[in-house]
Each structure stands twice: as C-alpha cells, then as structure tokens.
Amino acid sequence: MNYDFKTIEAKWQEHWEDNKSFKVERDSSKKKYYLLEMFPYPSGRIHMGHVRNYGIGDAVARFMRMKGFNVLHPIGWDAFGLPAENAAIQNKTHPAQWTEENISSMQMQLRSLGFSYDWDREIATCRPEYYRWNQWCFLQFYEKGLVYRKKSQVNWCEACNTVLANEQVVDGCCWRCDGEVEDRFQEGWFLKITDYADRLLEGCKTLSGKWPDKVLAMQSNWIGKSYGAEVDFQVKGKDEAIKVFTTRPDTLYGATFMVLAPEHPLTLELSRGTDQETAVDEFISKVKQEDKVSRTSETGEKEGVFTGAYAVNPLTGEDVPVWSANFVLMDYGTGAIMSVPAHDQRDLDFARKYNLLVRVVIEPAEGSLDAATMTEAFSSDGTMARSGSFDGLRGDAARRKVCEFLEDKKIGKATVNFRLRDWGVSRQRYWGTPIPIVHCDDCGLVPVPQDQLPVQLPLDVELGDRGRSPLTTLAEFYEAQCPACGKSARRETDTLDTFVCSSWYFDRFTSAQNDQFAFDKDDVDYWMPVDQYVGGIEHAILHLLYSRFFHLVFHDLGLVKSEEPFEHLLTQGMVIKDGAKMSKSKGNVIDPDEIIQNYGADTARLFILFAAPPAKDLEWSSQGVEGCYRFLKRVWRIFDDFANEIRSAGSVSQGYEADTKELSELRRMTHVTIRRVTDDIQVRMQFNTAVSAIMELVNHLYAFRDGWTSQETKSNEAIAVVRESFDTLILLLSPFAPHVAEEMWSLLGHETSLVEVEWPVFNESLTRTEELLIVVQVNGKVRQRITVSASASQEDIKSQALGDAKIEEQTKGKEIKKVIVVPGKLVNIVVK
RNA sequence: GCCGGGAUGGUGAAAUUGGUAAACACGCAGGACUUAAAAUCCUGUGGCCGUAAGGCCUUACGGGUUCGAUUCCCGUUCCCGGUACCA
Known part of the structure; x- marks a missing residue:
C-alpha cells in the first residue's frame, strides 16, 4: 500500500471537523493551557511564514492536549486595515466583500494544513460583533x-x-x-500609554526568562526611561523661564549656552525685538523644509542660530546665550537643552562651530582636559570641579546633591523622562x-x-x-x-x-460568542494569560507593547485578574529563500498550496519544523522538503511491513525480560526516544531535534527488521514489544504529522482518534544499557574506547582503562600524574 | 555609537550541567535490485599525511582558566537584528 497523503489528509481533516475534535469549554476541573499564534491579516493567501508560525503552534497545542491539558487554540482574522481599502478601490469591490472572500479562502488553506483550531471561536475584527466591543x-x-x-x-x-x-x-x-x-x-x-510607562518597564523584568531577551530589550529601549533633572533657566529681562531636561545635573556649572528646538514656542518669542529676528525666521523656515529623515540623521550638519536672548545659569549666575538648533527635538524632554560642550559631544561640535565658550567642570580620574583645545567631550563620570561647593563630588552622589540643591532653591528637581510617547x-x-x-x-x-x-x-x-x-x-x-x-x-x-483591535483579541477568544460582554469574567480569568504566544519578531514593539498596555488597563479596571497577557513568548524566525525574505518583488515565493498538492500538509509541516530551530531564520530548501517526504514514505513502508503482524498484539507485560538482544535494544531505543522527544517539545521547544530523534527510531526499526523477518518463531511478548515501538512512533510523530499518524493509528486497530490519546511515558529503567562505552583519553586526547559493565565501580573502570593494551603503549615509560574518571563518560589519564 | 543575537563539514544543522565535535537530514560517491530508468534498500562521506595500521589538525581569530573548552573568562574581526543628534 502506497503512502496516499491526499486521501489520508482529506479523510482526517473531515473527521476532525465533523467531530469538532478541538472544541473546548471552560472546565475548572482540568488544567488549562492557552496556546495562541498571532492572528493573520486576511491578505488572501497563506504564506510560508504562516505555515511556520501555525505549524509550531499546532505542534505544541497537540502535544499539550495529549499531555492532558484543556487546550484553547483559537484562530481569527485581523481584518480591518488599509490593504482592503486599497484593493477595493483598485478592483472596484467593497472592502467588506474583499475581506470576507479572503477569509474564506484562507480558512480553506488553514484547514488543508490540518491545524487543530477550535473553529467555533473564530473571530474577524471587521465584523460588528467584534468591533462593537472594540468601541466598548x-x-x-x-x-x-x-x-x-x-x-x-x-x-x-x-x-x-x-x-x-x-x-x-x-x-x-x-x-x-x-x-x-x-x-x-x-x-x-x-x-x-505614557501613564503606564513605568509599569510596562517593570513588567519587562517579570517577563525575563519567559520572553526572548531581545524583545524585552527592544521594549525597554523603546520606553526609554532616563533619570535626570529638570532645571529652570530664567530668561534675562523677561518674566519667562526655559525649562530643560538633563541627565547630567552634575555638569550644570559647565552649561555655557542653551539650545531650543526650532519648533519651541520661545524660539520665535525670544527673538522678537532683537536684531536676530530675521535670522531666526529664516532658520525656522529652513529647518521646516528639511525632511524628517535627514533632519534626525546623526551625520547631518548641526546648524543653529542665536535667538538674540540670554538666560541666566542658575548656579553660576552667568548670562548664557540662547540658541536654536536643528539637533534639538521638540518631542523629547522639554524641547530645550542646557549645553555643556566640555561634556557632551554634540554640544562641543556646536560650540566649536559657532565659537561658544567651553568650560571643563568634570575632571577625569586620569589626565586633564584643556577647554581651549579639546575636540572630544569627556562624557563619562568624573569629579566635579569649578562647581563651587560641589567640587570633589562624583557620579550619582554628585547628581543627587545638585538635585537637592535645585529643589531647595525651587529652580529644578530630580525627574524621570521617558522616550515613549x-x-x-x-x-x-x-x-x-x-x-x-x-x-x-x-x-x-x-x-x-x-x-x-x-x-x-x-x-x-x-x-x-x-x-x-x-x-x-x-x-x-x-x-x-x-x-x-x-x-x-x-x-x-x-x-x-x-492595532487597537489586536490589543485585546486574545481576551475575546475566551468568550468569542458572548453578545453580552466583550469577555466573560469567569472565562477570561480561567483562560488568561496566554500560556504560550507564538509570532513574528516584527511585532516586538508594536503589537506586543500595545497588548501589554491594554491588559494592564483591563487589570486596573478589574476586568481581568492577570497583569501580563502573554506568559511565554516565542518569536519564530523568517522563512527565507536564496538568502532573502520571500516576497513577490524578489520572485522567490513558494506557495504553500503547491507544496501541499505535491507532498501533503504533513510533509510541509514536518519540513518547516525540521529545517531549523524555531527562533532562527529558515532557509527554504526544495531538497529538504523532498527529504521529509521521503522520510514519511519510509515511515509508511516500515509500518506497512509490520502492521498485519502486530495489529492484534497485546501490551508488553510488566517485568518482561526481552528474549533477544535486538528486542531489548528496540525497547530501549523506544523509551529513549520518548524521553528525547518529550523533552525537546516541552522543555526546549526545539522541534528539529525532536524530529531527528524520531528519524533515528525509524532508522533503528529498519535495522531491526532484517533480523526480525528471518526469525522463525516469535513469542507474543516479542510481537508486543514491536507493537509498543510502532504505537510510540505514531504518537511521537502525531504533533508534527497528524494526518499520517491518525491513519496509522487506526490501521493498528485503535478505535479512538489520537486527539483523545495520552502522550506516551517512558520507563527510566528501560532506557539504561548493561554495558557502557567509555572514552579513554591520555592528556585529554581520545586514544581508546572501552566497554564496561554498567555496574562497574570507578576503580574497576580505572584499572580496565589502564590495563588496555593501547593505553599501556601510550603511557609506557611515562609518569602517571593523575587519573580522572567521569562515571559513564570517560577516563582521562594525565601523564608526563 | 548604544542594545541584543550570531560565526561549527560542500549545505541545513546537532552536541541538554565543561566530558567521544559534526547526531539527524540534504548533497555527493559506491554497491544491491532492474533489460534499463525511476523508486527503494545498503555502505561510505570534516581536512591533511599514510598502501595500511595509525598519526596530526579542526567549532571566525588571538590569549586565559581547566586533567579536559563549541560550551566559561578577556581581547579582536566579521555578519545579522533593533535603536539613535534622546539631552
């Protein structure tokens, strides 16, 4: 019988659908597991990135279900957005029609991949049943x-x-x-969202170890908390103060000029009535014409203009000129800075260009600075100098003292600034x-x-x-x-x-059909948080930050118990071809449908899990796909060889001692593979090695077959051992290639679908061998491999190693300084 | 610049707590089956030297710690991702 994937896949997809195999209900007697993948935008076609995203998620969902969890695994559509509108204009259809049609065709594609969704919870954000709650x-x-x-x-x-x-x-x-x-x-x-900046940042700490460091770092940087001070500089001759934010209050004595953003209201105001009026007007209009990119690029020339006004440095009492320059941004801090050219590179560049005063107020531990000639600002911590009574203070202590002073005098205070808008x-x-x-x-x-x-x-x-x-x-x-x-x-x-729609859709999934509430309190508190979220890294800041914000607000409103929506996050890498992301413009797109047609969904899914660890980019390889197809055919063939013989076998009786070495080795291999695959999925989320382990088991079965078929009499127990191997193989394969697994399972006479079967458990004692291979090293170099009894003592191993002919030759005439024995692993003999 | 992640055979990769580097797969070579091909099965496959036995080298590069380092530490180079006149 050939491996007829088309028939098999259609059959089981229909079975799962007819039986609503993956429908779940809240059930407080069972441990829940909420597995979610980022829902797709209904662009019309599934692409390989989706196959990867949902293939990873589905493997985990199916695994956790077999582990006995009540698994919520929903899917929906992020269905509002510009492409629908643009496509509708182009094709003279309506966005609603375009979107719904896309949803239907993508549903078909997802079904043809055999993903285990609870379709009864499907949502589309563009439908009034959803966006009503978005408005709410x-x-x-x-x-x-x-x-x-x-x-x-x-x-x-x-x-x-x-x-x-x-x-x-x-x-x-x-x-x-x-x-x-x-x-x-x-x-x-x-x-x-700025009201929640601090809590969103704090949350990053609690997510550490559960989310990729990279994502947390990106979010922390985006929030951009910095400690510093706000200081008021009185404008000379006016009842007006310029408020600045600085992270270096310890350099205040060195602030020899000030710079306002061109958009700062005082830029224009201060120049009125001075002879700088026209110069400032011209400067502002010039900066306005610059596009945003070149304006904010670091390589851009620093340009500025004197406003004609002076302010008073509150600590030195000196008059300092007020400038306006393109490098000061209106939307960060207060839109105005105090410039300390000796201790900030940008300020120094600007001071040199416009001939402004440079004064050193922080001394480095080694060497000294010359204000007149320095070209590199000293921006590290150092000792305060030329700073009145503050001289001699350093670093954080210095900054704290200056802030205390400012607060006393009511001209400033310690403050925190965020980059987040x-x-x-x-x-x-x-x-x-x-x-x-x-x-x-x-x-x-x-x-x-x-x-x-x-x-x-x-x-x-x-x-x-x-x-x-x-x-x-x-x-x-x-x-x-x-x-x-x-x-x-x-x-x-x-x-x-x-992004508002996608900031809470995971809550909606917990009560998708509820028309009284956005989500039912009991439902949301049973299911949330999402235990495992899977999606692309491109949402590291956008969607993942907004969702965290929404969830915190919901928490504060008493709507949900949890504070963080996603307990664990896995960001999968991109699917690339010829070194580049698949895209229409590059012409390197592989259509999942084509792969499903030619090789089947099981092969497509297996390849995408096998080709690379999930977090890494995955290079598409048609030969690799071919290889996975070959593997499934190989599984099918060996299964076919044994199926008749083992179909009616019982289970292996307890305490059974295998009659042959081959049988006990097969049994050992089976149990070792259970351990490896379980650990790879559950602990390491590394599916490529899980698949490798299964491949090794299959290779082992092929080697086993030769001896088996030539055997004339076979005990019932022996047949039971073989059956155990095949049952195990099928179960281990089922999260990755569920259709073929279901088919083989039913061909072995099982009456229940794999959906209801428990994940196999390994027996530790069966994973051990009677003999161990020990490596013998001399001075750290492998010289010999010996086999020792598993029960051998360290002393036994040592003497067996030293007594080995080859080792004797290597150590002859040399002094043995030390012998290290690592039980079960190696012996290292140090000689001189 | 700063932050994060990388660099292992011809290729994708593996090595879980510092203990046989290269599992598994692709590719390639050889063999079996076949009239032949495909499919399939088996064997070999990091590099160098050697008929062989065997030896030497090898995880970007240079050091260090250790009996022992792909793994830990220091330095360097390159690559990828994020971010950036952020005061």
Missing part, C-alpha cells in the same frame, strides 16, 4: 481618563493618506507601505472601527452610550476619493444627535488604528 474598550479607556484629543505634530503617510503612530514609523517611513512620512499638525485621538489612534481612513464619540456644539465631546453600540460602519460608501476619509463625505453617517442634549451634532469620522 475605547469608552472604558475614555471613562478612565486614558483617552484625550490633542492637536499635535503627527506622522503623516501621504501614500496611505493617514496618520501613523510613532511605533509605526520605521526609519522615517511607513511600516506598511514604506512611503515617506511627513510631519503634519493635526488634531486626533490619543491613548495615554502617547499612542495616536486616529486614522483618517474608512476600513476600521468608528470611534464612538459625538461632537456637540453645546456639550463638547460626548461618548456614545453603551446601549447604542456598535456605531455601525456604513457599507454603502463611495471609495476612491483619495484625499479624505469616506466617512467625512457621508452625511447619513456623520449627522447625529447628541446623546446628551439631543441636538443635532456631528459624529467622529476618524476610525481606530487597527
């Missing part, structure tokens, strides 16, 4: 004071015609379309969740009452006017009554960033 979340945040509206400099993507959050700007370009991002001044909605969630596009707010001339911003949710996204819109969001042109949508006073009012026409 927004209002929860609103009521808690975590939502506000402000006019600000925003990142505008011209190509996408919308605003982007800071996290969505990559190297000055749009994360989605790669188009250039420009600054715009615009009003929009923000979520106060609030999350702008307004999008000027159609295909997203309508923001449930009404603008009333009398009442101001009025939230839509919960019983009026969802604010439906109208489907009868004209798309294609690329300048504006369609909602702003649709009177039936934006004309509304004020929920508070009943007067006619205007509905908000911005939609929510789609």
